[in-house]
Amino acid sequence: MRIGILTGGGDVPGLNPCIKAVVNRVSEAGHSVVGIRRGWGGLLNANPDDPESWDEHMLELTPQIVRTVDRTGGTFLHTSRTNPGKVKPSDLPDFLAHRAAGDPPFDFTDHALAVVDKLGIDVLIPIGGDDTLSYGLRLHEEGVPVIGIPKTMDNDVHGTDYCIGFSTAVSRGVQFIHNLRTATGSHERIAVVELFGRYSGETALMTAYLAGVKRSIISEIPFNIDHLADLLIADKAANPSNYAMVTISEGARLEGGEMVLTGQEDAFGHRKLGGIGALTGELLKDRTGEGIIFQQVAYLMRSGAPDSLDLMVALNYAVMAADLAMEGASGRMVALRGGTYTSVPIRVTGEGVKRVDVDELYDAENYRPKVRHVTGKPMFLY
Numbered sequence: 001m002r003i004g005i006l007t008g009g010g011d012v013p014g015l016n017p018c019i020k021a022v023v024n025r026v027s028e029a030g031h032s033v034v035g036i037r038r039g040w041g042g043l044l045n046a047n048p049d050d051p052e053s054w055d056e057h058m059l060e061l062t063p064q065i066v067r068t069v070d071r072t073g074g075t076f077l078h079t080s081r082t083n084p085g086k087v088k089p090s091d092l093p094d095f096l097a098h099r100a101a102g103d104p105p106f107d108f109t110d111h112a113l114a115v116v117d118k119l120g121i122d123v124l125i126p127i128g129g130d131d132t133l134s135y136g137l138r139l140h141e142e143g144v145p146v147i148g149i150p151k152t153m154d155n156d157v158h159g160t161d162y163c164i165g166f167s168t169a170v171s172r173g174v175q176f177i178h179n180l181r182t183a184t185g186s187h188e189r190i191a192v193v194e195l196f197g198r199y200s201g202e203t204a205l206m207t208a209y210l211a212g213v214k215r216s217i218i219s220e221i222p223f224n225i226d227h228l229a230d231l232l233i234a235d236k237a238a239n240p241s242n243y244a245m246v247t248i249s250e251g252a253r254l255e256g257g258e259m260v261l262t263g264q265e266d267a268f269g270h271r272k273l274g275g276i277g278a279l280t281g282e283l284l285k286d287r288t289g290e291g292i293i294f295q296q297v298a299y300l301m302r303s304g305a306p307d308s309l310d311l312m313v314a315l316n317y318a319v320m321a322a323d324l325a326m327e328g329a330s331g332r333m334v335a336l337r338g339g340t341y342t343s344v345p346i347r348v349t350g351e352g353v354k355r356v357d358v359d360e361l362y363d364a365e366n367y368r369p370k371v372r373h374v375t376g377k378p379m380f381l382y
Contacts, residue, residue: 001031003325004121005061007075008039008082008132012153012165013306014314017070018127019077021318023061029326034119035059039128040135041082043112047095058119073304083135084112109142116144123325127151129163133333133349140346145330147321148346153302156200156355159348160335161378164317166203167309169196169301173207176297177245185241189291190232190284194277196301197249199353203301204249205362206380209369214244217280219251220356221364225280228367229287236290246367250298252276316341339379 003026007015023033036042037057047053059065059077069076082091086105100106116124116139123145126136129152140146150157153169173195184191193213195204201218208216214235217223228246235244250260253276260275281294306314313336320334320341332343356362361381363370371381 001026001122001326002120003031003033003322004036004116004119004124005033005077006036006039006042006124006126007077007079007151008126008128008135009079009152010129010302011074011079012151012302012310013073013168013304014164014310015075015127015151016066016072017306017311018149018151018164018314018318019061019075020066020070021315022125022322023066024063025319025322026326027063031326033061034121035061035077038078039080039082039132040084040112040126041080043115044082044084044087044091044096044108045093046115047093048115048118050095053095071305073302073306081131083131084108085135085138109138112139113142113144123147123330125149125321125325127164129154129157130349133157133346137331137346137350140331145325145328146332146346147324147329147343148333148349149317149321150333150335150349153203154197154200155202155380156353157333157349158351158354159333159344160337161339162313162336162380164310164314165302165306166380167313168304168307169203170206170210171307172301172304173203173247173297174211176295176300177207177211177213177247180293180295181243181245184243184245184293187291187293188236188242189293190236190243190288191245191293191295192277192281192284193245193247194250194294194296194298195247196298198251199355201249201252201356201362202380204247204252205356205369208247209371211247213247215246215367216362216369217246217248217252217367218356218362219249219253220358221362221367222253222255222257223367224255225283226287228280229284231367232284233288233290246280248277248280250276252280254279 042057046057127149151164153165155166281292333346
């Protein structure tokens with residue numbers, strides 16, 4: 001049997017250990033693994049008739065090749081947000097340009113299928129979030145056996161309680177906030193900490209909850225800047241060290257406003273987020289007259305090695321996915337549900353956007369975490 005593996009979307013801690021564990025498991029059983037570089041971009045850009053192109057986008061993986069990859073974060077296979085089913089003219093490889101027909105974006109899934117066939121892949125294991133796994137579902141529907149592994153530091157993939165990367169991202173956020181307290185308190189200011197989170201405010205909310213930050217602005221609830229200013233002024237006055245802090249999701253919106261977006265849409269219809277924290281800081285400064293510290297944590301949340309929980313989940317997801325692949329399963333995604341490792345149909349990833357349970361976890365009037373009860377909740381309350 002021959003297994004293909006790739007990583008797509010944003011990188012998170014735990015990807016390299018996951019890849020290594022798949023390779024070791026499959027190799028022990030006498031099978032082979034090929035790594036596809038740069039996510040789905042590897043399938044799009046690999047030219048079967050050009051050995052140099054082939055070598056650039058494909059890598060034979062053996063236990064010796066992956067022996068030390070788990071000692072670093074990120075993904076040594078690299079990643080991209082490419083969708084071969086929706087290719088912009090600017091992303092079209094030269095060798096495929098003559099086949100582009102009609103209006104863009106172009107669907108080159110037939111080419112992706114041809115590359116999979118050329119590689120001799122029996123089962124494909126994509127590691128990614130909703131976008132990456134959605135194209136995995138497309139290939140499954142086209143007849144390619146697919147076993148998905150969920151990763152995203154937003155923890156927002158449907159069908160699983162946990163995605164690789166979430167624990168480390170929150171741990172980093174908590175650490176950075178505690179470090180930032182020294183500067184914020186020393187200068188008696190208000191700190192605005194922007195964290196990743198497009199449609200789900202889980203990362204910002206859980207980071208605030210665990211770090212003891214009173215206020216958190218999440219993607220799910222538009223916020224009133226004047227009300228937030230009043231709350232933070234009150235927090236600052238009540239703090240013996242005379243400072244206040246608020247976390248904010250990058251996908252948060254002012255009342256009557258939109259997400260702060262820049263650049264062009266990627267192949268999955270997303271524009272780059274970031275800037276709501278800086279905007280909020282400026283508006284708070286105007287309304288309060290207080291000094292503001294704005295800190296965009298951003299890529300630092302997803303950099304470096306995984307914590308022990310992400311390492312454990314990455315390894316166990318890898319073992320499960322490899323076993324499912326070798327058993328001949330298809331159209332599945334490994335998952336954690338109710339504290340138990342399992343697998344679910346990969347189609348569940350398309351069942352909408354997974355968001356914070358506002359009624360159970362958030363005080364929308366006072367913009368703060370409010371866990372009403374934990375009995376019966378999953379480990380991460382989500």
